[in-house]
Amino acid sequence: MSECPHVAALPRPEPAAASETCPECLAAGTTPVHLRLCLLCGHVGCCDSSPLQHATGHFRATGHAVMRSFEPGEDWRWCFVDGALV
Secondary structure, three states: OOOOHHHHOOOOOOOOOOOOOOHHHHHHOOOOOOEEEEOOOOOEEEOOOOOOOHHHHHHHHHOOOEEEEOOOOOOOEEEOOOOEEO
């Protein structure tokens, strides 16, 4: 894992999660596979293994580049812009 300029621009401390699960999945009646937390605004979205890929959709809609796993026991982060673990 490496640092990227997008990580340096993140708020400290990280934002609180806006929800416990993916609200878009709830609205669509689908079940998220794994959850991701946007480290800029706190949006919770489902991963790309989920049918509707809301975490990636959030990045595309907002440009918020870095998210982290929102799964218990996981703390890895992903930068959509750099396409890398950070």
